[in-house]
Amino acid sequence: MSSNRLIRIASRVTRTATPRSPLTLSSTLPRRRTFWSSSAPTETPLELASNSIPSISDSLLPIILAVVLASSSSQDDDDNASSPPWRVEATSKGFGAFATRQLQLGELLIAERPLCIWPQGLSEAQAKEHFQRMSDKEQKVFLQLSRTEGDGPVRDLDEIRAIRATNGFSLQMPGTGVTAGFVFPRIARINHSCAPNCSQSMNFETLRMEVYAITPIASSTEISIDYLPLITSTRAERQRALKESFGFSSCLCPVCTASPEEVEKSDARRREIKQLGEGVRTGKNDRKGTIIKLERIRVLLQEEGYQSLPEFEDMSVSNAYAVYAGMYQRSLREGRE
Numbered sequence: 001m002s003s004n005r006l007i008r009i010a011s012r013v014t015r016t017a018t019p020r021s022p023l024t025l026s027s028t029l030p031r032r033r034t035f036w037s038s039s040a041p042t043e044t045p046l047e048l049a050s051n052s053i054p055s056i057s058d059s060l061l062p063i064i065l066a067v068v069l070a071s072s073s074s075q076d077d078d079d080n081a082s083s084p085p086w087r088v089e090a091t092s093k094g095f096g097a098f099a100t101r102q103l104q105l106g107e108l109l110i111a112e113r114p115l116c117i118w119p120q121g122l123s124e125a126q127a128k129e130h131f132q133r134m135s136d137k138e139q140k141v142f143l144q145l146s147r148t149e150g151d152g153p154v155r156d157l158d159e160i161r162a163i164r165a166t167n168g169f170s171l172q173m174p175g176t177g178v179t180a181g182f183v184f185p186r187i188a189r190i191n192h193s194c195a196p197n198c199s200q201s202m203n204f205e206t207l208r209m210e211v212y213a214i215t216p217i218a219s220s221t222e223i224s225i226d227y228l229p230l231i232t233s234t235r236a237e238r239q240r241a242l243k244e245s246f247g248f249s250s251c252l253c254p255v256c257t258a259s260p261e262e263v264e265k266s267d268a269r270r271r272e273i274k275q276l277g278e279g280v281r282t283g284k285n286d287r288k289g290t291i292i293k294l295e296r297i298r299v300l301l302q303e304e305g306y307q308s309l310p311e312f313e314d315m316s317v318s319n320a321y322a323v324y325a326g327m328y329q330r331s332l333r334e335g336r337e
């Protein structure tokens, strides 16, 4: 069931609840009877954790979910979702999203609910069954999304699974270890760049994917995110990874389509970033050396025009860089104040 339908159900539920006066309530409150004896209890009562998840019957699940979703979004989220500051235009990569005005660093461009959330590894029949549960309008929105025609995993898929593979995000749901495919129809128009100007982040409290500008973006500039963390990969490695995961025949982002000399310089920077990351991982007790390496990574990223937080093979290196970058930004701000 789509989130829109769920929200409609939620508002129906709220509207049909008849308010009662406190007097009516107390007079109709069921009275508790005590059946138990007054002797001292022999066992300590068991207590559930305060955040335990209730056991909900299957028939009530959609209604409970609708109520939770309807109360977890703000007007700002809805405004951002219905009119993001971009227009969709044809590009050499199919459609793309282009800023309709100057966008500020850190600005939230959209907070969008998924059109569908489907399990991984669906068969053709299962995907069709999920698709048929969507409303006519939702099916039309889904079918308008693009389908990669290139090589790779999507090549032999039926239409529904190919659209899902081209546009879906695989997200692990917090605390569950379960990964599912989420399709966000507006965000789906944003193309990949190896030096993106936006970054995406899933907000599971509101069940919305949020996209932020990570650099100031001039009006009419194409908006981009990175589909895979590829900062430590050369152009050839990135092309291979994107083809394997998404089936693009080749990445047409500005970093990959720069002149051969620029690509060579970019590859050299990314190789050095990889090597420095490895040095941070292995040189844990050499604090001074680690700071020197992190600062060199920062300079190389800046030269590369890469504004996202880089992801290294080792999570501890990504975290170390994130802390360093945060401290660097703070020292810049304090220097300005």
Ligand SMILES: C[S@@+](CC[C@H](N)C(=O)[O-])C[C@H]1O[C@@H](n2cnc3c(N)ncnc32)[C@H](O)[C@@H]1O
Pocket (backbone or CB within 6 Å): 093, 094, 095, 096, 145, 146, 147, 148, 149, 166, 167, 188, 189, 190, 191, 192, 193, 246, 247, 248, 250, 251, 252, 253
């Ligand atoms: C989620 S869709 C992005 C929007 C899509 N271009 C459209 O027309 O709706 C992903 C597909 O767009 C294309 N694409 C996205 N980024 C690209 C890039 N950097 N280079 C080439 N094709 C790209 C690929 O065909 C990819 O499978």
